[in-house]
Amino acid sequence: MAELTVNFLGKTLRNPFVLGAGPLTYSGEALVAAWEAGLGAVVTKTLRREPADNPYPHLVDIGRGTLINAEKWADLTAEQWIEREIPLAKKHGVVVIASVGHTPEEAEELVRPVEDAGADFIELVSYNESTMIPMVEKAKERVKIPVIAKLSPNWPDLPRVAARCLAAGAAAITAVDSYGPVLRLDVRTARPLLGSPYGFGWLSGAGLKPIALRAVAEICLANPGAKVIGLGGVSSGEDALEMLLAGAGLVGICSVAMSRGLRVVDTLTRELSSLLDELGYASVEDASGRSLPHLLPAEHKERLRFRYHPEKCTDCRLCVTRCPYGARRLEDKKMELDEEKCRNCGYCVSVCRPGALTSDRLRGWA
Ligand SMILES: Cc1cc2nc3c(=O)[nH]c(=O)nc-3n(C[C@H](O)[C@H](O)[C@H](O)COP(=O)(O)O)c2cc1C
Structure with missing residues (x-):
């Protein structure tokens, strides 16, 4: 049987699946439920100075495993996360990646208390490319636990941003956040599906997968050896293997767990395990990056057989x-x-x- 455990920045994870920040990580209890469903690690909903106040509605399933949302960051206060939610998750043995957004000032203020609360890793997230590097620098000055930078697929030059994050001290990259802005309308009411300004939202799930894969691959091609959490559109063991082949070391999921429930973790783990066996990979680590030598800058022009x-x-x-x-x-x-x-x-x-x-x-x- 292929080895599913993964060493990630000095910590052994029982499998490569990480639950990305989202509605299923909204509290300490939610982190525990995700952990009990078998995930290798769980990312908190993003902590900020002020709790989020979301528009109504802010989450819609648009079919074919794809969602659009206008959900902001955590709607619990940072204090509550630090005093109650993270310690509760740690008491249950959860491997916790604490998500902190979205400005250098907030990173400066929140990362140390989050580390003191017991988080195993910090994941920094920002809507804005220019704030990511100062966020990494501020976090690195303040904590000993590894800092991960989460990148948006909306930023134009991800290999360069990833390189700058790594140079600033990030130990790993998460690629990617949801994509947007996007728009869907209800033809019966002529209104947007989401209650956000102009109805604009962010795309996640199956529709995002090719964008996420491209992002992971181009980051890994340009930054050999970089640790990457491949997140975006994974909904089967085959998708997970595709992420690994593109260079990811861990595989994130978010939308699929919302569409199919946390039971899907068991299915994904079994599917990935049997595919690794079938294709002759000894472990998750063995499969990671195997497609990179085949991603060549030149066009392929040999006729197909x-x-x-x-x-x-x-x-x-x-x-x-x-x-x-x-x-x-x-x-x-x-x-x-x-x-x-x-x-x-x-x-x-x-x-x-x-x-x-x-x-x-x-x-x-x-
Ligand atoms: C409703 C919803 C809320 C989300 N909230 C956050 C968040 O608070 N912080 C964050 O970094 N990413 C957030 N995300 C992005 C996810 O963590 C993930 O990057 C994205 O959904 C792509 O993965 P997926 O296609 O597997 O869903 C959210 C996604 C969804 C669908």
């Missing part, structure tokens, strides 16, 4: 009907490809759910 596996074919014919160029024919489980018409786009392989059509790039060449 296709293979058809009739025993897996369900005759759904999507490979034929979806081909924009009419290049495929399928008759009595005999596949033909018109090489003249085929543009090597690879779409046919990607729509073949049973894996009857594979290529040397997609779904394996077996």
Whole structure:
């Protein structure tokens, strides 16, 4: 069985799954419930000087595992987190990452009391790229526990921001926060789905995954050896492995635990474990970063080699009907490809759910 425990900044975590800051980490009791569901570590809702006052409504499921929200930071006071919530979680053995936002002044004021309350790590978060580096510097002056910088996918040059955070003393990077602003409307009422200014909100869950993966990969390519928590859109063991392959050392989840409940942690752990076994990875650490050597700056221009596996074919014919160029024919489980018409786009392989059509790039060449 592949090894799921991970050494993260000197602490052994029982598995790589971290519950990101969000509604399921709103109190000490919530952190304990997440811990009891089997997470490797849990991030608190973000502490600030003033508790948040959220608009109504501020959280909407827009389908396909994707959410938009206009939820701010913690609605409990920082004092309450420091005096009650973090100590309560620590009494139950939770590995606590305390999230602190969003300005250098708040970092300066809050990180030491949070460390004294028992937090194992600090995660700094900001809406604004320019405040992140001073936040890291202020935190590093004040605490001994490792400081993690959480980056927003809205910032244009994440590899550079990550490098500056690491140079300022951050021990790890979390990538990413939710993406936005975004907008959805209700066609029946003509009103925005969220009660925030202009109805604007932030996207998370499945729709965010490709953005998060790109962020993790580009940070890791530019900062070899950086410890990264890959967070954004993970909703299966396969997604988790994808995050690891892109260079993450730990895998964050938030929206999936809201859509499917904390029971999902058990499913994700089992799915990841069996995939690691199936693909021959000895451990989470063994899988981490394995895709990075394949992420090359040059275009790939070798023609695809296709293979058809009739025993897996369900005759759904999507490979034929979806081909924009009419290049495929399928008759009595005999596949033909018109090489003249085929543009090597690879779409046919990607729509073949049973894996009857594979290529040397997609779904394996077996
Ligand atoms: C309703 C909601 C509230 C959130 N609140 C916070 C927060 O207080 N602090 C923070 O750093 N991130 C917050 N996040 C962002 C998540 O921690 C995470 O970065 C983001 O949702 C992407 O992960 P996911 O796609 O797995 O949900 C929140 C996300 C959601 C959906």
